[in-house]
Amino acid sequence: MTSYNAQEHHLTSTTCLPKPGVLIIVVEDDTDTAHLYQTILATRYHHVAVCHSGSEAVARLVSHQGPAVVVLDYHLPDMTGIEVMATCRDLEHPVACMMVSADRLNDQEAGCGEAIRLTKPLGCQTLLQWTAKLVHKVQTAVHGEGPGDHAPENLLIGQSAAMQHLRTLIPRLAQSRSPLWLHGESGTGKELAARSVHYCSPRSSGPFVAVNCAAFPEALIESMLFGHVKGAFSGATRDHKGFFEAADQGTLFLDEVGDMPLPFQAKLLRALQTGTITPVGSTRDVRVDCRVITACHRDLAQSVREGAFREDLYYRLNVLSLALPPLRERQGDALMLADHLLESLAREERIAVCPLDEEARNWIQQHDWPGNVRELENRLRRALLLCDGKAITVNNLMLNDDERLTSAPPPSQAPSGVGIHFSPGRMTLRQIEDAAIEATLEACDGCIERAARQLGVAASTLHRRRRRQAA
Structure with a gap:
């Protein structure tokens, strides 16, 4: 284990403390290492918490409801760091992760580069420097949001007839308390639509909690959604609220609901029907008041026919529905989205905006976008980082050499x-x-x-x- 050198840390302790709204969470199952990181970080930051499991960290992030930086061990007792990261991406408030492992992580294991990846042993200065960068990143994200940023026209970009129709439906559907089902292909922006519904609704002053149901192991999903009491299972050292309670008086968005295990679906159905949940290990029902919005990229009707999804739950979730069109059917929106995303990505990466050259703009218009908006964003992020400050070309947009060979025939x-x-x-x-x-x-x-x-x-x-x- 890395030793703590007080003399090495002397200069950093005099640095100005950041605003207290940023929570630093150390997620580490080794008690000595967790205490070491906490001791180092506490000299610079107001709020440093330690969690010894992934589920405990997720519960702390949900209850915090604010910006956070997570120093995350890859190997945890109940889930991997990747699964914790997947939940962090779904939270309403900005969260930045620093993945730390005794083994060198490849891109796939580290979430395709979406977190800082560091290898143990971790030095004091390295820990402080990267934490400072991530704190700045989440603070910038918080201060960059204005009150109108969640309006449908700001979240759902595009002038196609399909998107204009979508933006007229959202304020009307937002007034209801009934469950809302969002359906569409992967990457079409279902979470953005859910956020827009929330901020157009009477519940807009309450929390918006987004949960990716596919991110949790089957054994943990009930605890993550309904919470648990102290002693409910090994490692449950204290009571913790689940996502349903965290979303009380607000909106709970359950993405990839089709991946929920069949035994838990009956419990979810009861929660929706009664408005109550029972935390794991408890005999007491807890009343919650949150609107539930669900989404899934697969055909749930087909899952019902195959016996993989409960029919009664399907009809309970599908009271109101909203279809999100794929990008290939949104005539003219791809270029508008590309220009918008380039500005956003440049701010995020803290680099200058690079324009698309004419050939690249033509390619974007003609590409079929099987991965929809998510594919567009990933291609643009890669291109922005590889274009060396020049105009983005078609080659910059290609993901591999095979695409380059087929994109421009002689x-x-x-x-x-x-x-x-x-x-x-x-x-x-x-x-x-x-x-x-x-x-x-x-x-x-x-x-x-x-x-x-x-x-x-x-x-x-x-x-x-x-x-x-x-x-």
């Missing part, structure tokens, strides 16, 4: 109508178009995106035409 491969044979008077316009599409696809080795660029149409148009041909 002129000699351009189909330009070769191989298309017309029979005047015997073919309809639709048949001629279908023949042109098939010939172009064949020349582009079946790559719809390349074919769409050659034909001057959106890739989504080709997808729709091919589906219609197959029907």
Whole structure:
């Protein structure tokens, strides 16, 4: 274990203390290491808490309801640091994580670079320097929000007919107390829609608590949602409130609700019907008043037919529903979103905004976006960090070499109508178009995106035409 050197730390103790609203949480199952980190950090920060398990840390973050920095061990008794991080991303207030492990972490284990990754043993100065950077990051995020930032037009960017219709529905659905079901593909912005509903509702002054149900081990999900009492199970050293109580007088957003284990679904159904929960290990019901919004990327009706999801719970959750359109069906929104995201990402990364060159803008318009807005954001973040302060090119937007090879075919491969044979008077316009599409696809080795660029149409148009041909 790293020893604490008071002389090494002498200069840092005189540094100005940050505002007390930022909570520092050390999540470490080794008592000596946790005490060491707490001792070092307490000389600079007002509020430093220690948690010895992932569930205890999540409970503390939920009850805090404010900005936090988490010094997080990768290996924990009840869950991994990745699972704790997944919950941190779903909380309403900004949370920054520092992942610490005795083993070197690869990108996948560390959450694809979404946390600072450090290897034990951790020196005093390293711990303080990275914590200071993360504190600045969450404080900046808090101060950057204005009162109108949660309005539908600010959260749900786009001028397509689908998005304009969505923004007119949200204020109307927000007035109800009934459960709301959000459905759409992964990455379409379901959590943003849930936040918008909350801030348009009479509950807007209450908490908004977002929970990713897929992030918790099956054995812990009941404790995380309903809470537990001291002694309920090994490691339950004190009472703690679950997400339902944390969302009292506000809104609880349950994402990926289809991943809930079947035995727990009956308990969730009872909570929704009675407005009460029973913490694990307790015999006393606790009344809670929160509106529940749920979402899932999979087809829950199909899950009901397969016996993986309770039919009665499905109908209880699906009182009101709201469909979020995929990005490929939002004509013209991709570029507007890209410009908005570039500004936001540049502020987050603290670098200058780099514009998209013309070829990159055309590629964004034509790309089919199977990963929707999340894919767009990830591509832009990568491009912004790799473009060296210059205009972002198509190559910057590619995720790997294979994409680069297929994104720009040499002129000699351009189909330009070769191989298309017309029979005047015997073919309809639709048949001629279908023949042109098939010939172009064949020349582009079946790559719809390349074919769409050659034909001057959106890739989504080709997808729709091919589906219609197959029907």
